[in-house]
Amino acid sequence: xxxxxxVLGIETSCDETGVGIVRGHTLLADALASSVDEHARFGGVxxxxxxxxxxxxxxxxxxxxxxxxxxxxxxxxxxxxxAGPGLxxxxxxxxxxxxxxxxxxxxxxxxxxxxxxHVAVDTLEHGPFTGPAxxxxxxxxxxxxxRVDDLSAGVTPMGATIDDAAGEAFDKVARLLGxxxxxxxxxxxAAREGEATVSFPRGLTTARDLQSHRFDFSFxxxxxxxxxxxxxxERDGSPVPVNDVAASFQEAVCDVLTMKAIDACRHAxxxxxxxxxxxxxxxxxxxxxxxxxxxxxxxxxxxxxxLCTDNGAMVAALGSHLVAAGRRPSxxxxxxxxxxxxxxxxV
Amino acid sequence: MLVxxxxxxxxxxxxxxxxxxxxxxxxRAQRVTVDGRAHGELLAPSxxxxxxxxxxxxxxxxxxxxxxxxxxxxxxxxxxxxxxxMSSALGIPAYGVCTLDALGAATVGTxxxxxxxxxxxxxxxxxxxxxxxxxxxVAKPAEVAIAIxxxxxxxxxxxxxxxxxxxxxxxxxxxxxxxxxxFARLAADRVRAKAPSxxxxxxxxxxxxxxxxxxxxxxxxxxxx
Ligand SMILES: [Zn+2]
Numbered sequence: 001x002x003x004x005x006x007v008l009g010i011e012t013s014c015d016e017t018g019v020g021i022v023r024g025h026t027l028l029a030d031a032l033a034s035s036v037d038e039h040a041r042f043g044g045v046x047x048x049x050x051x052x053x054x055x056x057x058x059x060x061x062x063x064x065x066x067x068x069x070x071x072x073x074x075x076x077x078x079x080x081x082x083a084g085p086g087l088x089x090x091x092x093x094x095x096x097x098x099x100x101x102x103x104x105x106x107x108x109x110x111x112x113x114x115x116x117x118h119v120a121v122d123t124l125e126h127g128p129f130t131g132p133a134x135x136x137x138x139x140x141x142x143x144x145x146x147r148v149d150d151l152s153a154g155v156t157p158m159g160a161t162i163d164d165a166a167g168e169a170f171d172k173v174a175r176l177l178g179x180x181x182x183x184x185x186x187x188x189x190a191a192r193e194g195e196a197t198v199s200f201p202r203g204l205t206t207a208r209d210l211q212s213h214r215f216d217f218s219f220x221x222x223x224x225x226x227x228x229x230x231x232x233x234e235r236d237g238s239p240v241p242v243n244d245v246a247a248s249f250q251e252a253v254c255d256v257l258t259m260k261a262i263d264a265c266r267h268a269x270x271x272x273x274x275x276x277x278x279x280x281x282x283x284x285x286x287x288x289x290x291x292x293x294x295x296x297x298x299x300x301x302x303x304x305x306x307l308c309t310d311n312g313a314m315v316a317a318l319g320s321h322l323v324a325a326g327r328r329p330s331x332x333x334x335x336x337x338x339x340x341x342x343x344x345x346x347v
Numbered sequence: 348m349l350v351x352x353x354x355x356x357x358x359x360x361x362x363x364x365x366x367x368x369x370x371x372x373x374x375r376a377q378r379v380t381v382d383g384r385a386h387g388e389l390l391a392p393s394x395x396x397x398x399x400x401x402x403x404x405x406x407x408x409x410x411x412x413x414x415x416x417x418x419x420x421x422x423x424x425x426x427x428x429x430x431x432x433m434s435s436a437l438g439i440p441a442y443g444v445c446t447l448d449a450l451g452a453a454t455v456g457t458x459x460x461x462x463x464x465x466x467x468x469x470x471x472x473x474x475x476x477x478x479x480x481x482x483x484x485v486a487k488p489a490e491v492a493i494a495i496x497x498x499x500x501x502x503x504x505x506x507x508x509x510x511x512x513x514x515x516x517x518x519x520x521x522x523x524x525x526x527x528x529x530f531a532r533l534a535a536d537r538v539r540a541k542a543p544s545x546x547x548x549x550x551x552x553x554x555x556x557x558x559x560x561x562x563x564x565x566x567x568x569x570x571x572x
Contacts, residue, residue, distance in 0.1 A: 049555050052420075055428055058428060058431065092386075095387055096429050097429065100428065100431070100432035100436070101433070104437050331392075332391040332395055335385075
């Protein structure tokens with residue numbers, strides 16, 4: 001058991017090759033190579049393109065992280081890597097590469113859960129968790145509400161999207177409005193110039209929905225409603241107020257996300273809400289969550305935008321936590337598990 | 348000089364430790380496990396096993412030799428990325444060997460070398476007395492039969508040749524998978540000359556399937572629910 005374990009973390013579950021290095025809760029390096037530009041023309045991540053890019057980027061990104069942190073591989077206490085969930089071929093590059101590193105250095109390796117890593121990364125910014133927390137994880141690949149009692153033991157899923165992920169809705173609406181991929185940043189920017197003048201539907205919020213889907217999300221209907229609204233304007237030959245549509249759409253997403261997250265905190269009697277994932281970089285979501293949480297005496301923990309999106313630091317942060325907690329390392333034969341269960345922190 | 352040999356370009360997950368002495372090349376340990384779906388799981392334990400069996404520490408290695416394909420993408424990358432991270436971590440060079448070259452190296456006469464490319468296709472090349480006579484390609488067995496008609500091919504080796512022997516019109520012989528020692532042989536000159544480390548460029552031979560605008564949904568699976 002180590003107080004402040006020095007851990008290198010590797011993340012390759014989607015289109016970012018991330019390598020982070022942490023000492024305890026201190027971030028030493030967070031190197032990133034992204035293949036997002038190669039995917040932009042397809043309007044979404046192409047798995048094989050992502051996997052090829054990871055293979056090329058992994059070693060240079062590892063070396064950059066080591067340089068930035070000013071540490072040597074020999075100094076590490078452990079290596080951590082995202083074992084799942086994510087794109088199977090993309091995950092495998094990181095997992096096999098991390099195992100190679102572990103073999104060469106004879107260091108222990110921890111295969112960890114990507115979603116739990118999104119929660120753990122906040123410890124780098126706001127220190128260790130002091131009690132139970134509710135985590136809202138929102139990105140292009142996931143939209144989940146979890147209860148976190150002990151990050152080294154496991155998390156309890158409370159709800160998730162039943163169709164599109166929140167970030168996916170951003171991507172699709174951005175495309176509809178002629179904005180580039182990924183859609184989160186351009187919508188955030190446009191929304192700041194507009195006003196939420198259109199009341200778009202809030203998925204799974206009717207009294208009936210709340211009975212069976214209290215902590216679940218649905219963004220597919222919202223995306224369709226925005227498409228219909230825009231098409232109707234275009235049919236009339238009237239201009240589409242892009243900034244107002246972006247603001248209205250963003251308002252609807254953030255409204256549902258924060259409403260359900262606060263409800264989950266109150267339901268569980270938990271005082272802390274952690275927000276992570278790429279959509280947590282959205283300025284309106286951050287502001288609305290703070291505002292609503294404050295009314296109920298709930299503390300919001302959300303790391304700076306760069307730590308919200310996929311990165312290696314979050315994997316290193318979770319790895320460091322597991323080493324400090326005395327968790328046993330993974331065996332060398334653990335698989336890259338594209339559908340890894342949320343209740344597993346590591347493999 | 349001790350070298351670690353890796354290849355994951357076929358269903359055979361291959362790891363070996365070879366000793367390049369003045370007298371010749373000797374295999375100190377090898378593991379060849381045929382499982383087309385478990386490259387990511389089985390390669391690292393195989394490496395661990397051959398190092399242990401050979402009584403070799405990672406820092407005793409002088410080089411890593413790895414099959415660069417052609418091979419199905421996901422499995423192929425497992426070997427390449429492992430070789431890349433190990434070589435970088437140990438500060439030793441990595442050398443690539445074409446997997447078909449290793450399979451054809453010990454053959455005599457004019458021989459078709461073919462591995463399974465899945466999707467009813469094969470990776471193939473013609474070898475003359477162990478040396479490549481044509482560049483590696485990917486094609487349907489019936490197309491390969493036409494392409495080799497004028498090459499004077501009498502025999503074939505490799506799992507791809509075994510699987511499609513009828514369509515190819517050539518009888519298939521052993522080996523089904525590349526013998527580990529051939530990778531060491533094919534890289535021996537570079538190892539002995541301490542040649543600079545090589546970029547390990549995979550021989551994909553196929554372009555990625557990237558025509559449909561896919562949705563950005565990396566993890567919408569059981570793991571999310
Ligand atoms: Zn993520």
